[in-house]
Amino acid sequence: MPTPFLAGNWKMNKTIDEALAFVEAVKGPLEAIDAVDYGICAPFTALAPLHDAVAGTRIKLGAQNMYWEESGAFTGEISPLMLKGLCENVVIGHSERRQYFGETDETVNRKIKAALEHGLQPIVCVGENLEQNEAEQTEEVVSTQVRGAFADLREDQVRDIVIAYEPIWAIGTGKAATPEQANDVIGNVVRATVADMFGTDVAEQMVIQYGGSIKPANVEELMSQPEINGGLVGGASLDPESFVTLVQVTYEVKIQNAGMGG
Numbered sequence: 001m002p003t004p005f006l007a008g009n010w011k012m013n014k015t016i017d018e019a020l021a022f023v024e025a026v027k028g029p030l031e032a033i034d035a036v037d038y039g040i041c042a043p044f045t046a047l048a049p050l051h052d053a054v055a056g057t058r059i060k061l062g063a064q065n066m067y068w069e070e071s072g073a074f075t076g077e078i079s080p081l082m083l084k085g086l087c088e089n090v091v092i093g094h095s096e097r098r099q100y101f102g103e104t105d106e107t108v109n110r111k112i113k114a115a116l117e118h119g120l121q122p123i124v125c126v127g128e129n130l131e132q133n134e135a136e137q138t139e140e141v142v143s144t145q146v147r148g149a150f151a152d153l154r155e156d157q158v159r160d161i162v163i164a165y166e167p168i169w170a171i172g173t174g175k176a177a178t179p180e181q182a183n184d185v186i187g188n189v190v191r192a193t194v195a196d197m198f199g200t201d202v203a204e205q206m207v208i209q210y211g212g213s214i215k216p217a218n219v220e221e222l223m224s225q226p227e228i229n230g231g232l233v234g235g236a237s238l239d240p241e242s243f244v245t246l247v248q249v250t251y252e253v254k255i256q257n258a259g260m261g262g
């Protein structure tokens, strides 16, 4: 089983002070948790102070976006070189970036390649919107996104990637996919597409998260699904207590109840 990974996606939230207060609050309660990975994808401005604040903890740090060039005349952009050493992960192709900032499967592909080249672990987001879901195009849309994102990648590169399946209709709406729906798409579409491209071995050990309205009230049933290897959490990752609960429940469901640790 891949090591489960619960990541908070703070989006455009938290000042530096608020980010540091969060880490202070979750550090202690999370100390005892091993065998699952957990982390925060924070705004760029908070990454450097957070880098120091999480030293000595198991909290992984991630960025929420980056450009693919190393440097140059790209006003307002952040390069993989700038992130290297500050954080381990970078979210790539979040649906909000695709929707508001014109990202496409092609730009996602370029960003993934640049991230891997610089030792950053991408969390690649895929997912269908409501219209596509209702028209039963989920399989086609999501498999096309995975194929586009991973175009021209080598098998050894894909091994380092995390995918987050986030149905757009479930993001920030309070209405999560049912655990069965999420499990079905992750297993039969996302993992199956990776298997088709790179083999079942790579697909089986890939961390595939679910994202979209995960909260303390539904995290247990979502994490109980075998194909779901963790979560990418927006709103419910902003509050320290809620974040700790999400990580703890993931640990209980995936490790303790599965008799794999304790």
Ligand code: PGA
Residues within 6 Å of the ligand: 009, 166, 170, 171, 172, 173, 174, 211, 212, 213, 214, 232, 233, 234, 235, 236
């Ligand atoms: P949400 O966001 O948990 O607030 O629905 C998830 C995401 O966009 O990553």
